[in-house]
Amino acid sequence: MTTVEFRTGEALADAERWTAHNYHPLPVVVAEADGAWVTDVDGRRYLDFLAGYSALNFGHRHPDLIAAAHAQLDRLTLTSRAFVHDRFAEFCRGLAELCGKDLVLPMNTGAEAVETAIKVARKWGYRVKGVADERAEIIVASGNFHGRTTTIVSFSTDPEARADFGPYTPGFVVVPYGDVAAVRDAITPNTVAVLMEPIQGEAGVLVPPAGFFAGVRELCTEHNVLMIADEIQSGLGRTGKTFAIEHDDVVPDMYVLGKALGGGIVPVSAVAADRNVLGVLRPGEHGSTFGGNPLACAVGAEVVRLLAGGEFQERSARLGARLHDGLNALIGKGVVAVRGRGLWAGVDIDPALMTGRQACERLAERGVLAKDTHGSTIRLAPPLVVTEEDIDLALTHLAAVVQG
Numbered sequence: 001m002t003t004v005e006f007r008t009g010e011a012l013a014d015a016e017r018w019t020a021h022n023y024h025p026l027p028v029v030v031a032e033a034d035g036a037w038v039t040d041v042d043g044r045r046y047l048d049f050l051a052g053y054s055a056l057n058f059g060h061r062h063p064d065l066i067a068a069a070h071a072q073l074d075r076l077t078l079t080s081r082a083f084v085h086d087r088f089a090e091f092c093r094g095l096a097e098l099c100g101k102d103l104v105l106p107m108n109t110g111a112e113a114v115e116t117a118i119k120v121a122r123k124w125g126y127r128v129k130g131v132a133d134e135r136a137e138i139i140v141a142s143g144n145f146h147g148r149t150t151t152i153v154s155f156s157t158d159p160e161a162r163a164d165f166g167p168y169t170p171g172f173v174v175v176p177y178g179d180v181a182a183v184r185d186a187i188t189p190n191t192v193a194v195l196m197e198p199i200q201g202e203a204g205v206l207v208p209p210a211g212f213f214a215g216v217r218e219l220c221t222e223h224n225v226l227m228i229a230d231e232i233q234s235g236l237g238r239t240g241k242t243f244a245i246e247h248d249d250v251v252p253d254m255y256v257l258g259k260a261l262g263g264g265i266v267p268v269s270a271v272a273a274d275r276n277v278l279g280v281l282r283p284g285e286h287g288s289t290f291g292g293n294p295l296a297c298a299v300g301a302e303v304v305r306l307l308a309g310g311e312f313q314e315r316s317a318r319l320g321a322r323l324h325d326g327l328n329a330l331i332g333k334g335v336v337a338v339r340g341r342g343l344w345a346g347v348d349i350d351p352a353l354m355t356g357r358q359a360c361e362r363l364a365e366r367g368v369l370a371k372d373t374h375g376s377t378i379r380l381a382p383p384l385v386v387t388e389e390d391i392d393l394a395l396t397h398l399a400a401v402v403q404g
């Protein structure tokens with residue numbers, strides 16, 4: 001074993017020794033990164049085609065985001081919400097305007113934002129819609145991924161995510177993803193919300209049938225039910241638009257945002273909705289010590305500014321077409337199916353050839369980082385700053401892996 005190999009090996013063993021095994025990472029130990037590229041502890045460079053599951057939409061260490069973070073670190077980092085700080089309103093206003101909504105409620109992680117959406121929908125149900133106490137129901141989709149809290153895993157359909165973590169929170173009804181008739185049948189007078197991902201990332205980048213969300217929107221309006229779009233992974237430029245739900249020409253009642261909202265620097269999440277919805281919360285009913293902290297707001301405001309320019313959405317659409325053309329050309333040549341929008345793709349590798357995990361290991365050996373989801377599916381989600389040459393390089397390596 002060379003000294004070079006030694007560093008990766010030791011770092012992997014250390015991580016294994018000192019942490020709970022709730023992840024099964026690829027054997028790569030990253031030390032530095034810039035844009036779409038990362039460097040490991042042994043100096044090997046990799047193209048990052050996962051981008052922190054869309055938390056790094058603007059690439060690693062985008063100069064504007066790093067500058068915003070540095071400037072804020074030198075002034076003020078935390079107040080708690082017991083006081084107001086001078087970056088708070090700027091971020092909330094910018095994000096509300098980006099979403100076209102009246103109000104924003106900032107949290108930290110995606111799961112917290114989903115929890116916020118659930119609490120707000122329930123309270124709205126009781127106080128505005130007039131649902132009887134303790135009866136609120138929320139409709140969700142099979143194959144969903146909304147986070148890891150006990151309430152959220154209560155309505156997961158993935159046995160790994162859910163088993164052994166009960167007793168489960170009641171009040172959720174699961175319907176097949178993409179089935180409007182099933183949503184219609186599931187709506188009762190107690191339904192307060194339909195909570196879904198516009199594209200299901202964890203499930204393998206599943207794009208619902210055309211017209212599905214238009215149908216859901218119509219049903220929600222007709223039955224006075226809140227339509228909640230979990231855009232934590234699909235939003236903020238990933239699919240070629242600011243929000244993936246725009247592809248369906250639909251406006252939800254509430255957006256749930258996270259991941260890229262923190263610019264790859266700090267965890268920042270939020271929900272955005274109009275006053276008739278988010279206005280139901282009163283002091284003391286919900287909160288977070290770190291939610292909307294000055295550093296988060298400084299970075300988040302810069303994220304909003306980057307998105308308001310439209311450049312990243314345009315790149316995602318244009319470069320995404322190149323990525324999808326290249327991937328589609330591999331169908332029948334080791335690849336069985338390709339799904340997605342913009343710079344986001346779920347790629348089903350022929351299961352007779354290898355698992356998704358094996359494909360990702362072989363890609364990593366060739367210097368491309370991606371992650372498998374289920375079985376033989378791998379997920380590609382490069383940072384939106386990726387170049388055409390980067391995409392072509394990744395496609396060349398993927399072709400070699402699936403044909404090798």
Ligand SMILES: *Cc1c(COP(=O)(O)O)cnc(C)c1O
Nearest residue numbers: 109110111145146147230232233
């Ligand atoms: C990642 C993700 C979450 C959870 O976000 P965390 O920051 O990991 O808590 C929720 N919903 C979707 C769609 C996600 O992709």
